[in-house]
Amino acid sequence: MIASASAYAGTVTGTLLGPSGLPIKNGTLSFTLQQAGLMVGSGSVVPVTASCYTSNDGSVVGLPNPLTLPSTSISYGSGSLAGGIYYVQYAWYVNGTATLPSPELKVQLTGVGSLIVQPPASGLPAGVTGMIVYAGSSSGGELAQGQTTGTAAYTQTTPLASGVAPVTANNSTCSIAFNDTIIPYTGYNVSLTSSSGNAYPGWPQAWQLNGGLAGTMNISNGAPLWNGTVVYPQPILSQPLNHGPQSISGLLNMTGYDLLNAGAVGVGTSTPSWALDVENGFINTSNGYLFNGGAGSFGNCLVSNGTAFIPGSCGSNPTLYYQRMQSVGSFLAQEPYLNFSGNFSASDNAPAQRTEVDLAPTGVSAGSYTNADITVDAYGRVHAANNGPAIPTIEPLVITSGFCTTGTGAYAQCSFTITWPTAFADGNYALTCTPGAVPGGALTGLFVSNLTATTFQVTLQNGSASGAQATTISRLNCMGIHP
Numbered sequence: 001m002i003a004s005a006s007a008y009a010g011t012v013t014g015t016l017l018g019p020s021g022l023p024i025k026n027g028t029l030s031f032t033l034q035q036a037g038l039m040v041g042s043g044s045v046v047p048v049t050a051s052c053y054t055s056n057d058g059s060v061v062g063l064p065n066p067l068t069l070p071s072t073s074i075s076y077g078s079g080s081l082a083g084g085i086y087y088v089q090y091a092w093y094v095n096g097t098a099t100l101p102s103p104e105l106k107v108q109l110t111g112v113g114s115l116i117v118q119p120p121a122s123g124l125p126a127g128v129t130g131m132i133v134y135a136g137s138s139s140g141g142e143l144a145q146g147q148t149t150g151t152a153a154y155t156q157t158t159p160l161a162s163g164v165a166p167v168t169a170n171n172s173t174c175s176i177a178f179n180d181t182i183i184p185y186t187g188y189n190v191s192l193t194s195s196s197g198n199a200y201p202g203w204p205q206a207w208q209l210n211g212g213l214a215g216t217m218n219i220s221n222g223a224p225l226w227n228g229t230v231v232y233p234q235p236i237l238s239q240p241l242n243h244g245p246q247s248i249s250g251l252l253n254m255t256g257y258d259l260l261n262a263g264a265v266g267v268g269t270s271t272p273s274w275a276l277d278v279e280n281g282f283i284n285t286s287n288g289y290l291f292n293g294g295a296g297s298f299g300n301c302l303v304s305n306g307t308a309f310i311p312g313s314c315g316s317n318p319t320l321y322y323q324r325m326q327s328v329g330s331f332l333a334q335e336p337y338l339n340f341s342g343n344f345s346a347s348d349n350a351p352a353q354r355t356e357v358d359l360a361p362t363g364v365s366a367g368s369y370t371n372a373d374i375t376v377d378a379y380g381r382v383h384a385a386n387n388g389p390a391i392p393t394i395e396p397l398v399i400t401s402g403f404c405t406t407g408t409g410a411y412a413q414c415s416f417t418i419t420w421p422t423a424f425a426d427g428n429y430a431l432t433c434t435p436g437a438v439p440g441g442a443l444t445g446l447f448v449s450n451l452t453a454t455t456f457q458v459t460l461q462n463g464s465a466s467g468a469q470a471t472t473i474s475r476l477n478c479m480g481i482h483p
Helices: none
Strands: 010-013 028-033 037-039 049-054 071-081 084-094 105-109 113-118 130-136 143-147 154-156 174-176 188-193 205-207 216-218 265-267 276-278 300-304 309-313 344-349 354-359 374-376 382-385 393-399 413-419 430-435 443-449 455-462 476-482
Touching: 049 174, 071 105, 071 154, 084 113, 105 113, 113 130, 130 154, 143 154, 430 443
Parallel strands: 010 216, 265 276
Antiparallel strands: 010 174, 028 049, 028 188, 071 113, 084 105, 084 130, 113 154, 130 143, 188 205, 300 309, 344 354, 374 382, 393 476, 413 455, 430 476, 443 455
């Protein structure tokens, strides 16, 4: 069955464990159809029985590992294989895939000759192309020397070649026709026996393999048991009895193929009245919706005629602008709403089909605010302004050092110059200076003169002759005002 139906076969994978939880090593899975059937797509008769196996790690494989010692004989007088001790193994192969090697056999040649390896007396397993023969001069050092086809024997007549080592895993595939590809639909009776031929507890079982012509069933996740009544999942048949209705409880993946010759297609209804009857969903008209085999014309869309949606005119195609907001030239995050603060007034203008946005009035009416130099409107905006009268420049100055001392003569004078920390525009400013306490002697005069933008001069004068003495001050308070 594996050979005749591989083009229409699914794959069984996974690992089988025994009651103790250990892998079932080198077991045999025997599949028997519960009734004969035909393969979908070819019409060929599906063989009633098939077999798969488990490897040393319990994984399901398509070819059994050889479990018997090699069958060998020696021919002296022919060949050039030197005398000595040799270690021999063999493995099954098909389509470039090999099984694990057989147990190792130790063979001794007492002289030059040939080593002959025969297939086991039990013959080749079904589906096997032949055997690969491994030989070496040390235990575990076997390398491939050649291979056979069918039941032919292998003869090593020359010294050992440096071939490849045996594989470490049996990667052959367990391929079998899945039940949803067989007509009529049925199941398998599956038995499991050990390498010694004993049945495992809980077997045989009734299985139902579903997945199509190239499906995969991983039995590590659990056996696909079938009770003969409940079918899960129910396959879709190309010719159901009496054209009866069928259903799918899950996604339908067409894997890129078209859906042809459909009658009425109902979305959300089991009784469609139109070629495409959408009662619970929507139609994406931009992705290939055709009406009577045509694509319509520019500006057409689906419109209602009171009974259903049909192609009609929806006006000229509008220009779409996908706007984003910017702040000082930088994009802001896109949000579903644009909100105006209370400083703005937003209102709907239905006749113009737009929203009007304006500044919110402040409550101040035009002309209600009076100022000769400022004009304000109802939005609180300044529309016009005059500079108004100039503001004078005022600069105070307190001096506590750098004073001069008068002589002792009557009305003796002395002068000193003061520099403004901040210069005026020019020397046209008013200046007033008042002395602080005068230590010793009477001060009869304090005069300011020589005003410039940056400096001015102060003159001190002492008393009359009767009280004349040297005079100075310890503090001077000045105030300059420039109009």
